[in-house]
Amino acid sequence: MIELTGLTKHYGEKVAVDHLTCTVRPGIVTGFLGPNGAGKSTTMRMMLGLDRPTAGDVRIDGKHYADLHDPLTYIGALLEAEPWHPGRSAYHHLLCLAQSNRIPAQRVHQVLDTVGLTSVARKRTKGFSLGMGQRLGIAAALLGDPRVLLFDEPVNGLDPEGIHWIRNLMKDLAAQGRTVFVSSHLMSEMALTADHLVVIGQGRLLADTSMAEFIARNSRSFVRVRTPQPEALRDALHSAGITAQSSADGAFEIRDVGAARLGDLAAEHGIVLHELSPQHASLEEAFMRLTAETVEYHAHDGEPLPEEKQPAWGADWRQRRGKGA
Numbered sequence: 001m002i003e004l005t006g007l008t009k010h011y012g013e014k015v016a017v018d019h020l021t022c023t024v025r026p027g028i029v030t031g032f033l034g035p036n037g038a039g040k041s042t043t044m045r046m047m048l049g050l051d052r053p054t055a056g057d058v059r060i061d062g063k064h065y066a067d068l069h070d071p072l073t074y075i076g077a078l079l080e081a082e083p084w085h086p087g088r089s090a091y092h093h094l095l096c097l098a099q100s101n102r103i104p105a106q107r108v109h110q111v112l113d114t115v116g117l118t119s120v121a122r123k124r125t126k127g128f129s130l131g132m133g134q135r136l137g138i139a140a141a142l143l144g145d146p147r148v149l150l151f152d153e154p155v156n157g158l159d160p161e162g163i164h165w166i167r168n169l170m171k172d173l174a175a176q177g178r179t180v181f182v183s184s185h186l187m188s189e190m191a192l193t194a195d196h197l198v199v200i201g202q203g204r205l206l207a208d209t210s211m212a213e214f215i216a217r218n219s220r221s222f223v224r225v226r227t228p229q230p231e232a233l234r235d236a237l238h239s240a241g242i243t244a245q246s247s248a249d250g251a252f253e254i255r256d257v258g259a260a261r262l263g264d265l266a267a268e269h270g271i272v273l274h275e276l277s278p279q280h281a282s283l284e285e286a287f288m289r290l291t292a293e294t295v296e297y298h299a300h301d302g303e304p305l306p307e308e309k310q311p312a313w314g315a316d317w318r319q320r321r322g323k324g325a
């Protein structure tokens with residue numbers, strides 16, 4: 001378990017992490033989400049004792065990182081821009097790490113096998129592709145067979161096969177009872193991987209919720225219906241007590257009624273339909289709305305979202321905490 005209590009980091013005037021309190025639990029994948037510059041990497045660096053908190057505390061299984069004996073056997077991490085010696089082979093890179101952490105050399109072969117690098121283990125890492133480099137970084141994280149794993153943006157720059165592989169690996173590690181904490185700025189990626197979400201913006205906690213709850217609150221679905229007989233459809237809907245909204249292109253948008261029921265209703269009234277399509281609000285959109293106020297660098301100075309377009313739960317959440325809390 002990883003426990004953050006009022007974790008804070010200032011770089012001069014800049015507040016990178018701001019009173020972050022949350023617990024990352026074992027047996028599940030926890031996604032750590034936030035826009036660029038939100039403070040994810042800084043938080044992870046503090047978890048690993050690489051940055052000293054300005055205030056607050058972070059503990060791994062109740063201990064500070066500095067107090068862990070053989071830390072690689074407690075916590076393994078894949079950070080951005082992993083350093084390794086380009087002239088060294090993958091095998092020797094891992095062997096050096098193993099020897100300096102009192103890990104048996106045999107373990108090097110096991111992790112190389114797990115990440116699928118056995119066939120290139122003796123090649124210099126200089127020629128490694130981005131994907132091979134990520135696999136080597138993950139092998140290093142797994143070397144001490146740790147109970148806690150941190151992955152900072154592990155799928156950045158990977159091809160679909162590599163993304164699929166890392167996704168399944170993280171799920172397997174969590175299923176083995178480990179604590180898996182993975183950062184990303186992509187909601188769509190996390191939706192496929194994480195069981196739980198911790199969302200931050202400008203260093204502050206915005207949400208700490210299960211993925212199921214996030215989806216339930218944000219995947220408001222509706223059915224889009226297009227017809228060349230809009231008046232007839234409006235009347236039929238009205239007589240059935242169904243309310244519909246009109247979209248900009250003249251289609252009807254209807255919530256809380258299934259496509260089958262709407263299709264049947266149209267058929268009963270002899271109304272021709274050109275479209276009858278169930279729609280789901282995208283989670284990426286919900287995440288962007290939740291973090292919109294905290295994004296540091298905008299590509300354009302977009303208008304603030306109207307009140308009715310704010311996700312109810314995110315807005316509530318901010319109100320409960322109070323802005324700037």
Ligand SMILES: Nc1ncnc2c1ncn2[C@@H]1O[C@H](COP(=O)(O)OP(=O)(O)OP(=O)(O)O)[C@@H](O)[C@H]1O
Nearest residue numbers: 011014016034035036037038039040041042043185
């Ligand atoms: N060593 C440093 N000195 C000064 N400012 C820093 C330092 N490291 C990070 N920051 C600033 O702290 C904030 C948080 O940065 P951090 O890298 O933790 O964010 P992030 O969520 O990991 O972003 P990204 O998704 O872009 O990697 C940013 O504004 C960044 O510019």
